[in-house]
Amino acid sequence: MxxxxxxxxxxxxxxxxxxxxxxxxxxxxxxxxxxxxxxxxxxxxxxxxxxxxxxxxxxxxxxxxxxxxxxxxxxxxxxxxxxxxxxxxxxxxxxxxxxxxxxxxxxxxxxxxxxxxxxxxxAPRFPRRGVMLDVARHFFGVDDVKKFIDSTSALKFNHLHLHLSDDQGWRVHIDSWPLLTERSSATSAGGDPGGFYSKDDYREIVAYAAARHVIVIPEIDLPGHTHAIGVAYPELVEAPVMNDGLISESARLGQPLPVAGETYLGWGVGHSSVRIHEERTYDFVRDVVRELAEMTPGPYIHIGGDESLGTPQADFDLFAERATAIVVEAGKTPVAWHEMGSAANIAEGTVGQYWGKTVPEGTHAEEGKHFVERGGALIMSAANVTYLDMKYSEDFPLGLTWAAIIDVRTAYEWEPTAVLDVPDSAILGVEAPLWSETTRTFGDVERLVFPRAAAQAEVGWSPKSAPERNWESFRSRLGALAPLWKAEGVDFHPADEIPWSER
Known part of the structure; x- marks a missing residue:
């Protein structure tokens, strides 16, 4: 040849x-x-x-x-x-x-x-190459999730993180707590239609993913982002705690503030918390984790931990210790957003998901490093380069801008091992999250995810020193994916910085 x-x-x-x-x-x-x-x-x-x-x-x-x-x-x-x-x-x-x-x-x-x-x-550089789909802010059905699995596994992603609960909705049926889906799944952000996965639906997604060598990681976000739990079971959740950011952002967007016991249709964060000192709260966590573990053959259960702004630190620490222990008792490895690294006694081996920026702010670096000190490892999801819900440009009709404006080149040109001062071996890999505040249809999801997911796929898979591992090579190779994506019906955004091929 x-x-x-x-x-x-x-x-x-x-x-x-x-x-x-x-x-x-x-x-x-x-x-x-x-x-x-x-x-x-x-x-x-x-x-x-x-x-x-x-x-x-x-x-x-x-x-x-x-x-x-x-x-x-x-x-x-x-x-x-x-x-x-x-x-x-x-x-x-x-x-x-x-x-x-x-x-x-x-x-x-x-x-x-x-x-x-x-x-x-x-062969891959990192063993863990993931994407996240938020089905809580807006719900996407089984067929949409299957299509998402097809198009991301084709880029050699091997983990799908499903964000199954948030203030806006609860999206998976739990037999022992049936009101979660009966009362807290009907709507999405902005009052759009909701939905949930039956246990058979969830198992179908898991099996479909497994056939494409994708491990599903279910997330129940705790102790914050839990307003929807309180709609179903008010005794489990504190009254909303308002903060200046929530109030000003809700006013700017013309969205309602959260009201205890009522479905929340806004986007604001940081106002909700489960009741940390109620033993029934831990009965709830134990039941939910047990039922998810029974349906999830993969090794991970994600228990959230982000933006618990209304939870005092001592309470947060207590919850983090108990919740991560519950996941271990269920035979799974806990995964948590990096804020949970602020708790001294998270379960040994807990995996942290770092969503701070590539130049860490505040206490984010120390929180991330604590997972490694406790015998765990890190997934890198630096928000200013990996968050697929950020806009491509200031005038792009979908997405947000709080972390950054992320064009394709920005999504490509970053190094996961250069963000935190931890051994390279402590970095399991990367994950690119898609939060769904602005994605009302699955086509909206695809336009935000593709082509930037391809950039994250290369960051996670390809050798850092490979001759082709540079922007000019990547943009040319990426453009050649257009015919394949069109044939598979992927509604990608034809970003101007990419020379898209016709054949």
Missing amino acids: VFTHSLPLVPAPVSAAAGEGRMPITATTRVHGSSPASAQLIDAVARRSGIRLSLVTTADAEIELRIDPTVAAAEGYTLTVDDRVVIVGADEAGLFYGVQTLLQLLREDESGWGLLRAEVRD
Whole structure:
């Protein structure tokens, strides 16, 4: 194979080289391999090109998929496209990611459909590469979440954090506390329609994600962001505590202030808290965590911890200690936003999610580092570069600006290990959150998430020192994703800074 130019792949592989020309794809092209990835490849090619490949048992097929643990680290793969295709995964996840890379090489020209000839070796930089979908401020149903899983797993994300509760709504059924969904799920921010996941819905999402090598992390936000709990069970939640920011922001947006026992339709934060000194509160937390753990095969339960502005520090510390212990008792690893690092006795091994800025403000750095000191690790979600709900530009119709205005280049050019003074080994990876205050439809979600999620995918997957790991290379490779996204119906924002390809 003669190598001539770089390949239009996102995220950038460990190594990749392009050969001359293309391998044609036609209705007679066959796929050999017993992995579920074989069927996923066949379905994806059909969606993209209208050509349905055939799955065969003969080893002389034009496309071969197999597993060999010696080819790469976990989740890694090798891929060769010459006169035939061979994808070898280190495991099932690696084979799946090899298929996603192959799909980015599928192109149409005057002679029809074909695969760019290439040789790729690849494995991820960080083990944890996540996205978050806030279904509490605005609710998105099972089909929307499945589409979100499809389009993010195609970029090699392997965790989906579902923000299932907030002041505006409770979104998953809990048998032992049935009024949560009966009374606190009907509406969304601004009075838009709400909804919730039955246990069967939730299990369906988890299984769909698992088939694409995505671990679901459910979050119940505590002890703040809990107004909706009080609508269902008033005895569990304190009366709202107003703060200057809440009052001024509500007035600016023309939104109502929170009223105890009434559905909250605004966006303001920091006013709610569960009752820290009531034992029934911990019965509630224990029941919710137990039922979520029973439905969640992944190792994590996220218990929030952010913006508890109305909770005295001593009470917050007590709650953090007890809540993280409850998650451990349920056999899961607790995850919490970095503020919970202010509590001295969080459970050992608790994972912190840092959402401060790339230059830490106030006590954020110390709070983040405390998780590491307690034997845990960190997920980096620096708000001024990873928050997918921030505007692309001042005049963009969706999103907010409190953390930053984040164009695609800003989302790309940051380094997760450079934010906090902790060992590189303490950084599990990155997560890009999508908060849903302004996203009333799933199309709104997609326009904010894509293309910036692709930038975070490369930050999380690609080697920091890879030759292609630079803005000029990335913007060119990102532009080549347009035909694939259009074929999959992804309603991405065609940012002006990207040279988008037509074919």
